[in-house]
Amino acid sequence: MKLNMLKYTEIKEYLKSKDSLLIPVGTCEQHGLHLPLCTDTIVAERMCDEISEKYGILVAPTINYGVNLPLDNKIMTGTTGITYELLKDTLENITKYWKMQGFKHFFAVSCHGDIFHIKALSDSSEDVEVIETYEVEQEDILEKQVCTRHACESETSVMLYLYPELVDMDKAKDFDIAIEDFMPYLEHKRDDMVDGYIGNVGYSTIATKEKGKVIYERMMKNLESIIEKYN
Numbered sequence: 196m197k198l199n200m201l202k203y204t205e206i207k208e209y210l211k212s213k214d215s216l217l218i219p220v221g222t223c224e225q226h227g228l229h230l231p232l233c234t235d236t237i238v239a240e241r242m243c244d245e246i247s248e249k250y251g252i253l254v255a256p257t258i259n260y261g262v263n264l265p266l267d268n269k270i271m272t273g274t275t276g277i278t279y280e281l282l283k284d285t286l287e288n289i290t291k292y293w294k295m296q297g298f299k300h301f302f303a304v305s306c307h308g309d310i311f312h313i314k315a316l317s318d319s320s321e322d323v324e325v326i327e328t329y330e331v332e333q334e335d336i337l338e339k340q341v342c343t344r345h346a347c348e349s350e351t352s353v354m355l356y357l358y359p360e361l362v363d364m365d366k367a368k369d370f371d372i373a374i375e376d377f378m379p380y381l382e383h384k385r386d387d388m389v390d391g392y393i394g395n396v397g398y399s400t401i402a403t404k405e406k407g408k409v410i411y412e413r414m415m416k417n418l419e420s421i422i423e424k425y426n
């Protein structure tokens with residue numbers, strides 16, 4: 196149920212029994228050689244749509260831009276993003292008006308884990324609950340990683356499960372770098388080219404839809420547990 200597909204009078208009715216709103220937060224960000232730039236966006240939207248279906252909660256229009264690695268913004272064609280301040284202000288602004296009308300709980304659902312991106316969502320308002328979708332136990336499922344990295348064994352598996360037609364497994368390549376070597380990039384302190392970097396970080400080639408199914412079910416279970424606290 197999309198908020199912007201309703202009339203304002205219907206939303207007034209909704210607010211008589213509910214006060215929650217789901218906000219998918221996407222990115223326009225490269226996802227390696229094998230996944231489209233919309234990857235984070237469509238997975239977040241899919242999760243929100245499923246929650247909406249199950250709990251009858253409205254889904255707000257997606258925020259389509261996020262805060263990216265400076266390296267990706269600079270060299271990865273098509274990738275673009277906004278600043279920490281702009282993302283924080285955007286969410287703060289749009290929820291401010293919804294709050295005046297009676298909405299009380301906002302769920303910002305993000306598949307993108309950039310530290311400044313997540314911080315911007317968290318800092319926007321105390322009424323915004325941030326869900327980092329991939330922050331679920333995966334060590335028992337993944338073979339060569341312990342958690343989600345980027346366009347990797349985990350994220351590619353979820354895409355193979357949800358949107359196999361958008362995954363180009365023939366083009367997938369693995370790329371690994373020690374966390375301490377990549378940290379200055381994650382902290383936005385460096386934006387020079389990393390040797391051998393092709394966009395993904397992790398083991399995309401061993402992704403499967405079976406792993407994706409289990410990971411996605413855990414992501415949904417985690418989101419549902421947060422939603423159920425308020426609904």
Ligand SMILES: [Zn+2]
Nearest residue numbers: 234235306346
């Ligand atoms: Zn992603």
